[in-house]
Amino acid sequence: EADIYQTPRYLVIGTGKKITLECSQTMGHDKMYWYQQDPGMELHLIHYSYGVNSTEKGDLSSESTVSRIRTEHFPLTLESARPSHTSQYLCASRAVTDYEQYFGPGTRLTVT
């Protein structure tokens, strides 16, 4: 089982609130990713990082931001949550030498 963790697992929050979704991995992976996934649908890449102080936007436009101050930590922040942000957010990581991405369990976010 992969050593990648996400908290919280479930979050219900009101419109306008600022939230941070946490993602940590203990595998020493340089590359980390955030995906957004609606139930049963494909994963959409919203952010990725190739190492400390490296962050890039993904293929799907997102109002969230990310930071990568430490190798093991890749948090995602929504400054002002909206109902359209309701979704599942998956964090993943991989080694530089390997294409396989290891996924965390996900955070299911509901914005009311």
Place this chain on the structure above:
Amino acid sequence: GESVGLHLPTLSVQEGDNSIINCAYSNSASDYFIWYKQESGKGPQFIIDIRSNMDKRQGQRVTVLLNKTVKHLSLQIAATQPGDSAVYFCAATGGGNKLTFGTGTQLKVEL
């Protein structure tokens, strides 16, 4: 850009039968392909992968076939079990070595 699609949204099979899940990709430059299994409430889990220099790769009860000519890959699960019930995703490398995921196929195993 890369698009990856699955042919069927839902596949129902009897326990003990073999399952075949298909996937098409569009980027002929893709050189790595991977299948993930996602159970309800969990993140995707690696099943098997294959590189473009191979046509077939086998794992435990699973086989992936790659046809680069028609840009198609398939996942075969032998002797499908109730624990195989999940959503299955294929993914292919696109630009910058990122993975592009297809829409999932829900595999339902009937007893």
